[in-house]
Amino acid sequence: xxxxxxxxxxxxxxxxxxxxxxxxxxxxxxxxxxxxxxxxxxxxxxxxxxxxxxxxxxxxxxxxxxxxxxxxxxxxxxxxxxxxxxxxxxxxxx
Amino acid sequence: xxxxxxxxxxxxxxxxxxxxxxxxxxxxxxxxxxxxxxxxxxxxxxxxxxxxxxxxxxxxxxxxxxxxxxxxxxxxxxxxxxxxxxxxxxxxxxxxxxxxxxxxxxxxxxxxxxxxxxxxxxxxxxxxxxxxxxxxxxxxxxxxxxxxxxxxxxxxxxxxxxxxxxxxxxxxxxxxxxxxxxxxxxxxxxxxxxxxxxxxxxxxxxxxxxxxxxxxxxxxxxxxxxxxxxxxxxxxxxxxxxxxxxxxxxxxxxxxxxxxxxxxxxxxxxxxxxxxxxxxxxxxxxxxxxxxxxxxxxxxxxxxxxxxxxxxxxxxxxxx
Numbered sequence: 001x002x003x004x005x006x007x008x009x010x011x012x013x014x015x016x017x018x019x020x021x022x023x024x025x026x027x028x029x030x031x032x033x034x035x036x037x038x039x040x041x042x043x044x045x046x047x048x049x050x051x052x053x054x055x056x057x058x059x060x061x062x063x064x065x066x067x068x069x070x071x072x073x074x075x076x077x078x079x080x081x082x083x084x085x086x087x088x089x090x091x092x093x094x
Numbered sequence: 095x096x097x098x099x100x101x102x103x104x105x106x107x108x109x110x111x112x113x114x115x116x117x118x119x120x121x122x123x124x125x126x127x128x129x130x131x132x133x134x135x136x137x138x139x140x141x142x143x144x145x146x147x148x149x150x151x152x153x154x155x156x157x158x159x160x161x162x163x164x165x166x167x168x169x170x171x172x173x174x175x176x177x178x179x180x181x182x183x184x185x186x187x188x189x190x191x192x193x194x195x196x197x198x199x200x201x202x203x204x205x206x207x208x209x210x211x212x213x214x215x216x217x218x219x220x221x222x223x224x225x226x227x228x229x230x231x232x233x234x235x236x237x238x239x240x241x242x243x244x245x246x247x248x249x250x251x252x253x254x255x256x257x258x259x260x261x262x263x264x265x266x267x268x269x270x271x272x273x274x275x276x277x278x279x280x281x282x283x284x285x286x287x288x289x290x291x292x293x294x295x296x297x298x299x300x301x302x303x304x305x306x307x308x309x310x311x312x313x314x315x316x317x318x319x320x321x322x323x324x325x326x327x328x329x330x331x332x333x334x335x336x337x338x339x340x341x342x343x344x345x346x347x348x349x350x351x352x353x354x355x356x357x358x359x360x361x362x363x364x365x366x367x368x369x370x371x372x373x374x375x376x377x378x379x380x381x382x383x384x385x386x387x388x389x390x391x392x393x394x395x396x397x398x399x400x401x402x403x404x405x406x407x408x409x410x411x412x413x414x
Contacts, residue, residue: 010206010210012209012210012227012231014205014206014209014227014228014231014235015202015205015206016202016235016308017202020307020308045220046223046224046227046228048228048231048232048316049310049312049313049316050231050232050235050309050310050312050313053305053308053309053310053312054307054308057305057307057310058307061307078387079224079386079387079390082387082390082391082394083390085394086390086393086394086397086398087310089394089398090295090310090397090398090401093398093401093402093405
């Protein structure tokens with residue numbers, strides 16, 4: 001399943017409530033049927049660490065870091081890419 | 095309550111303004127001001143609104159202002175938000191590129207709209223906007239999620255041409271950082287609570303390192319880091335305590351982000367009038383915001399280092 005983030009949260013991804021909705025209604029159900037998830041950030045100009053945390057931290061905590069084999073992050077700009085990298089890294093540390 | 099608006103109250107010299115506030119009679123608010131000139135940080139205006147919103151307009155008395163700059167208070171929306179009549183008349187100017195008037199944000203939808211609106215109002219380039227949007231989002235969400243404020247967050251911003259700086263205030267009249275942090279961490283003082291709130295990986299929602307599925311405990315650390323890398327001020331006032339990150343004299347390459355805010359260049363005190371809630375003021379220099387990407391690298395290194403150290407401290411072998 002490919003999830004186009006900009007259409008759901010706008011160009012600045014900061015609304016944690018929406019991030020949680022995406023996780024609960026789209027990401028987890030897709031992983032539960034053993035399918036791959038593509039999070040497409042095309043058009044997203046910026047994101048907060050809080051948004052990315054609300055989007056994927058529970059997924060990593062729930063399934064372990066190996067779940068990253070089933071999740072791809074597409075069309076991320078440099079800053080979004082760095083924030084995703086940071087969240088993934090600290091979730092594996094914590 | 096009595097508030098005196100001085101000739102100057104910005105983050106560098108705000109200490110005396112804070113200490114002079116008088117909260118002895120919470121049933122009324124009396125505002126007086128310097129007769130010649132009033133030049134104040136947006137956080138000061140946000141604090142006045144946060145106090146005034148708890149009162150009926152008839153219990154707020156603002157003396158007849160004489161300062162030449164008195165129109166500034168009206169233009170920022172102080173009297174409008176408090177439903178006060180004023181005889182100050184101003185010529186309305188195009189607001190774009192200058193300021194964000196005092197705004198009350200009570201829910202997530204209003205925050206999203208506010209963030210969308212402020213960037214064109216402040217005439218920011220996309221790269222400059224990153225830091226501003228980031229700071230506003232994280233600070234206001236903190237208020238909405240943790241402060242238990244019935245009246246939401248009061249926000250205001252002003253662009254200063256001379257220093258090419260955006261000065262932001264985000265204030266609430268909620269329960270304060272000490273109570274919020276205390277839900278998960280034992281703290282004795284408001285200053286200790288502020289210290290913990292600024293430490294990466296610590297949130298009032300859990301004792302778990304790395305936070306919950308919804309809170310990582312990184313928001314305030316990010317804000318402090320943005321101010322620090324920009325070599326600007328950050329002020330947090332809650333309860334009887336105030337912490338102020340002072341301007342760094344070092345360049346970006348020499349900047350070290352510390353997990354413990356008390357290791358940064360700062361001033362602090364816990365002898366301030368009791369503020370029921372939290373007031374945050376931050377300055378962001380637009381000339382340096384293009385370094386946001388570099389800032390993210392620095393934050394990542396500091397955040398991971400702090401989390402790892404805390405984990406090592408928490409989990410040690412038990413020898414019996």
